Amino acid sequence: MPFDEIKAADLEPTAAFAERMDSIDTLSSFRDAFNLPVDRNGRPVAYFVGNSLGLQPKAARGIVEEVMDDWARLAVDGHFDADRPWYPYHEQVRDELATVVGAKPVEVVAMNTLTVNLHLLLMSFHRPEGIRRRILMEDGAFPSDTYAVCSHVAARGGDPESDVVRIAPRKGEDLLRTEDIVAEIHRLGDSLSTVMLGGVNFRTGQLLDIPAITSAGHQVGATVGFDLAHAAGNIPLRLHDHDVDYAAWCSYKYLNAGPGAVAGAFIHERHASDLDLPRFAGWWGNDPSTRFRMHLEDTFIPVPSAEAWQLSNPPILSMAPLVASLDRFVEAGMDRLRAKSRVLTGYLHACLHEFLPDDATIVTPANAEERGCQLTVRLEGDARRRFEGLAEHGVIADFRPPDLVRLAPVPLYSTFEDCFRAASTLRDA
Numbered sequence: 480m481p482f483d484e485i486k487a488a489d490l491e492p493t494a495a496f497a498e499r500m501d502s503i504d505t506l507s508s509f510r511d512a513f514n515l516p517v518d519r520n521g522r523p524v525a526y527f528v529g530n531s532l533g534l535q536p537k538a539a540r541g542i543v544e545e546v547m548d549d550w551a552r553l554a555v556d557g558h559f560d561a562d563r564p565w566y567p568y569h570e571q572v573r574d575e576l577a578t579v580v581g582a583k584p585v586e587v588v589a590m591n592t593l594t595v596n597l598h599l600l601l602m603s604f605h606r607p608e609g610i611r612r613r614i615l616m617e618d619g620a621f622p623s624d625t626y627a628v629c630s631h632v633a634a635r636g637g638d639p640e641s642d643v644v645r646i647a648p649r650k651g652e653d654l655l656r657t658e659d660i661v662a663e664i665h666r667l668g669d670s671l672s673t674v675m676l677g678g679v680n681f682r683t684g685q686l687l688d689i690p691a692i693t694s695a696g697h698q699v700g701a702t703v704g705f706d707l708a709h710a711a712g713n714i715p716l717r718l719h720d721h722d723v724d725y726a727a728w729c730s731y732k733y734l735n736a737g738p739g740a741v742a743g744a745f746i747h748e749r750h751a752s753d754l755d756l757p758r759f760a761g762w763w764g765n766d767p768s769t770r771f772r773m774h775l776e777d778t779f780i781p782v783p784s785a786e787a788w789q790l791s792n793p794p795i796l797s798m799a800p801l802v803a804s805l806d807r808f809v810e811a812g813m814d815r816l817r818a819k820s821r822v823l824t825g826y827l828h829a830c831l832h833e834f835l836p837d838d839a840t841i842v843t844p845a846n847a848e849e850r851g852c853q854l855t856v857r858l859e860g861d862a863r864r865r866f867e868g869l870a871e872h873g874v875i876a877d878f879r880p881p882d883l884v885r886l887a888p889v890p891l892y893s894t895f896e897d898c899f900r901a902a903s904t905l906r907d908a
């Protein structure tokens with residue numbers, strides 16, 4: 480039975496069910512494409528922190544070594560003569576990146592790191608003018624996003640106290656309601672410059688309604704962007720079709736491109752082709768045909784694509800693993816990954832529900848359409864101690880004090896057995 484025919488009611492919280500699902504999983508061979516750490520007994524760990532740092536694709540080492548070899552063998556000629564030439568290196572991941580986030584190739588670029596990209600994008604999409612000067616973000620956002628937005632507003636002459644508006648869940652609730660976000664956008668109306676929200680919340684795992692929020696923002700004349708750190712490689716995105724203005728994400732979480740990997744940015748075609756948009760410029764954003772003419776060119780001619788936002792020549796060594804990682808996504812296909820992910824996370828949900836009826840609450844939405852792979856569990860009692868029990872048994876999860884445990888079964892390399900192991904270990908801890 481294909482995964483997309485399995486309904487929530489079919490999920491049985493048993494080891495036998497896990498075994499059956501693992502045996503029919505057509506993506507199971509992808510697990511072998513990654514290096515999995517082992518626990519102290521030499522057994523592969525159950526790895527649930529791909530939302531923090533994805534596993535290493537085995538192919539990454541060869542591609543990094545290829546760059547080292549080309550550098551040794553060719554030195555400066557590696558820019559054009561390397562097997563994967565460095566001059567257009569970022570172009571080699573463009574189509575794959577576009578596929579993963581549902582964009583056109585002209586709308587994406589691999590560059591910098593996430594927080595840097597947020598600043599570069601805000602430079603173009605937050606355009607305070609008259610009363611239109613507010614940015615809407617979520618309360619309790621990932622700290623880097625809050626620092627970026629507030630410092631950006633201050634550096635541009637605004638007042639973060641009044642210009643940054645933070646939306647929070649209702650009292651006593653953990654999740655944001657789409658209706659509340661839309662109502663807040665309408666309330667801010669003409670004073671709203673841009674909306675910048677996490678597509679999937681890092682803490683709760685909630686997937687926001689990207690099309691509804693984008694459309695509401697556009698109705699009041701604001702631009703709408705998303706931080707997709709927890710969405711890219713986790714859920715199929717349709718950034719172009721949903722008319723999102725801009726987005727940024729990192730590549731070391733679900734995209735498995737390694738610590739400090741080169742991040743990504745999306746700029747909708749209608750903006751990417753607008754050469755007059757204000758932006759910070761550097762030589763790598765210039766038309767590649769004249770980029771190397773150096774002193775002969777002192778007028779910046781932006782590439783009519785997202786690549787115009789690039790400043791510097793890219794860090795080839797840290798971009799190399801992204802090549803290896805994106806290949807796995809293209810081979811597996813985002814839709815197949817999502818079909819497995821729904822069942823895998825649904826199964827973990829069912830096991831947690833069955834094994835921990837009284838002492839754990841699942842914070843993440845129960846509806847699979849409103850989440851990616853991550854489940855966030857609030858534990859009663861000594862939450863930290865119970866979390867430590869997981870690690871002692873080779874289940875690698877993540878603890879957000881005081882009482883939240885995050886578990887992200889990743890469809891590229893996690894198994895149903897891993898999920899059973901996590902839930903039963905948590906019960907016994």
Ligand SMILES: *Cc1c(COP(=O)(O)O)cnc(C)c1O
Pocket residue numbers: 592593594595621623624677681706708709729
């Ligand atoms: C992981 C994460 C970051 C990290 O930012 P870097 O610039 O990559 O260090 C920022 N924002 C969100 C929402 C994240 O999940």
